[in-house]
Amino acid sequence: DVKVTQSSRYLVKRTGEKVFLECVQDMDHENMFWYRQDPGLGLRLIYFSYDVKMKEKGDIPEGYSVSREKKERFSLILESASTNQTSMYLCASSYRGGRTEAFFGQGTRLTVV
């Protein structure tokens, strides 16, 4: 089975902390994605990566950065966490090209206090 694993299910951080959300996939997928999901707003794309060290901004990249040093791992970084970044964060991966499905992790519910 395809597995996309997010390092934490629940996370509580303080305002101003640097936060790392880690995602690992075991299917040798080229593409990896970070979304956030908020009530009433649906899933919104933060960043995606189509190859090692390659990244592209999504719809809401402000306040976030990403790192992809290895093919299987895609990290989302909150440089200085703020309360408006409290959300559910979802990682996904897929093969290159537009005709394949994306596989999602279980999500990380981040609370910034």
Next chain:
Amino acid sequence: DAKTTQPTSMDCAEGRAANLPCNHSTISGNEYVYWYRQIHSQGPQYIIHGLKNNETNEMASLIITEDRKSSTLILPHATLRDTAVYYCIVRVARNNSNSGYALNFGKGTSLLVTP
């Protein structure tokens, strides 16, 4: 980018077919229609996708109209475990078709399957 329109919510009795509609009137010729669902507190799950022909797999059937401006996802015998939010998505090319793409999720349809 082609946008999709789905009803906000639907009900279906257990054991009956659930037919979830989606309008995508601005879809372009090389864009696929994808369906995902999200069960509460879980990540989205891929269901099915298609270009212009009807598709069927072990989970569902996808019926796309001849003009491709709308589609219907059919769950033939809905169960309580099918209660979820269902997303109809048209593939968006974020870079080029050889390097990557991203899915734009809308609000979806909240399907409630009742006993």
